[in-house]
Amino acid sequence: MTRRAFTSRRITLLASATLLASAATALPASARQPASPPGPRAAAEHALRALTGRAAEVRGGDGQAFQVVGVGLDRDGTSHTRMTRTYDGLPVLGGDIVVHETAAGTWRGTSLTLAKAPSDSSPEVSAKTAQKRAATKSRKADGSPALVVESRTADHAPRLAWRVQTVGKKADGTPSRVFTSVDAATGKVLLREETIKTEAGDGKSLYTGTVPLQTTLSGSTYQLKDPTRGNTYTGDAQNDTDLCFLSWCFHRAPATLFTDADNHWGSGTTSDRATVAVDAQFGTNETWDFYKNVFGRTGIAGDGKGSYNRVHYGSGYANAFWDDSCFCMTYGDGDGSQLGPLTSLDVAAHEMSHGVTSSTANLTYSGESGGLNEATSDIMAAAVEFYANNSGDVGDYLVGEEVVLPGFGKPALRFMDKPSKDGSSADSWSTGTKNLDVHYSSGVANHFYYLLSEGSGAKTINGVSYNSPTSNGSTVTGIGRDAATKIWYRALTTYMTSSTNYAGARTATLNAAKDLYGAGSTQYNTVAAAWSAVNVS
Incomplete structure (x- = not known):
């Protein structure tokens, strides 16, 4: 029987330029605080200026422009400035970047996935042809296609593309709105992204x-x-x-x-x-x-x-x-x-x-980044359930266990300790993970989160029995759900970008663990061990 899918509508392509001091997870109390940490506007302006002379590192070059869409400030004044970019006025999808600087304005590096700077090109495929390639039996083209630079593909290489919106309905009646990127040189469909994401309430x-x-x-x-x-x-x-x-x-x-x-x-x-x-x-x-x-x-x-x-x-x-x-x-x-x-x-x-997710990393709802998008929602759903501490619906690492009826045939929609128990989700990463439906590729990150929180092996939590394996035969000792959740949230809001894949998620969570608990800490080492246990190394 078919499992119902959970999803959500994504925000529009370019967020407001208003500078928001997003509340990043607080650093340890021992972190040194500068006398006068910069405000979000000052940090943003400095980060923009700091891009000059770093074209190779940030994949910059002639014709590019950057726009600040958010600033995260740590308690010690460290700033994390999130930007989008354009090339010759065209949005570069997957070209978003986070610039990290100390309170004193010292460059700490960037988080980005763009493989190289965009280069000049002109469309060889017409907009009308792109619409035909994007349309399906259940979805019709909506509006005029727009030229973009698409770099959210597996190789993260920038390509001139037509972005076509199609609308329709899914089989169960859920509205469907898909953006399809069609290569403007070859007519090949590069990426399809569903923007209304449902969860089988x-x-x-x-x-x-x-x-x-x-x-x-x-x-x-x-x-x-x-x-x-x-x-x-x-x-x-x-x-x-x-x-x-x-x-x-x-x-x-x-x-x-x-x-x-x-x-x-x-x-x-x-x-x-x-x-x-x-x-x-x-x-x-x-x-x-x-x-x-x-x-x-x-x-x-x-x-x-x-x-x-x-x-x-x-x-x-x-x-x-x-x-x-x-x-x-x-x-x-x-x-x-x-x-x-x-x-x-x-x-x-x-x-x-x-x-x-839409208002922070804006993870593309396709491929591995789509799996991370879905997993983020499962991870936070579990964290909310434990947080609520409601005796009628106690915290667990199951997804949708309350809404399933006997006819569904399983006690929940998804299982974070061993995702494959649902019959479709992946327990660990493989080269084929990017080809799975995002609700199934999410299993890799769900499994990572469970192992990071609770560890491997058999145990009972709030009356629910779990038995979590590892792909490499290792034994993982969990650091606790609270620490695991804070690491994931900081990674999402501070280090992940729209095209982050599983390898990038490992780096992002290690950076988050280092920020929160220190390099070489138990938490940092367990993040590495938990990713290795799901074959992300």
Whole structure:
């Protein structure tokens, strides 16, 4: 039987130039703090100036321009300035770079994947031909193709390409929006990237028992809107669906705000439409709190803005999706045989974490970077579940265990201790990993995270039995979930870029471990050992 896929909508190609002081994971208290650390604007300006004279290192050259899209400042003043680049005015996809400097402005290096500087060229393939190559039976071309420099392929070499948007629907009714890069010299499809990513989703909830809720009183009626978390709210889609053609939506399913007379929501059963709304709101709240309290990140995009939820989408819709175009979550009620309502805590945390990835590393949703994108959402979903400490849905290293029904045939959608238990995911890296569906190639990073957190071998955690193998026969002793999660988050937000692959993820997490715990620390050495245990060396 087919496993439902979890995904999310990616943000647009170029982020705002507004300088955001993203809250990087704090360094150890012993880290020396300069008297006057630079602010984000000063750090960004210095990083831009520092590119001069380093063309070879940053793959720079004539015709290139850089744009700062975010600055992370460590407690000791070290800065990490994230930039995008253009060449002759064309966006260089996969050309993003992070510049690392000390508080004093000393160059520490860069994180990037671009293999070489772009060179002059002109398209030999027409835009019309590119549209034909990009279109499929289920997706039609939308709008005019745009010329870009595409470097997110396996060799990271820059190529002039047409970027074509196609829209349609997946087999289960989930909206589909794919950007296809077509080589402007040969007409070959270089990369396809799905931008709507789905995941097969005091109140009485369906999955987490009775939970606290912050609501808004409007007149004499309570609204399921949380003013303490960016006005996050939950609405009823009323079993309607979106009707979109190309880039125009002629109709969108509503998000009719749930209201209540006594501020006691749901009944714990699906007979009350507010029950799954409680689950959705609770999942949103816990994910918000996790990122804020653990990493200092306020809101999914780090800007304090709350998202909103639509529940009861469609009829028998067995999926859920996050879409950055509305900054919202949409949940189906399940098909009733394999999956129930998709509003469990880890589904919400998984989908919302796609938004975090989109606004930081922006990992391309294809190949190995797509697997890392999916794994990031699984990793953070597990971390949120443990963080919530909810007795109705205890923390575990399973994905979607609450929403599966007996007809699904397995106790969860994915298994982080041994991903291959789902029948499709990879336990370790191989040369074919890049060719797997991103929900299956994610198994390599999921397995790494489990080993880094808990170690190899058999053990029972919160009543769930695990037995995690290693590809090289080694024994790994875990460093604990909290340290593992902080390392992954720092790697994502500070060192990973859009085309990071598994080898790059190893480097990124080692850099993160060095920053947080020191080179040669137990944590640093275990990161290396855990990657080797999944054949990433």
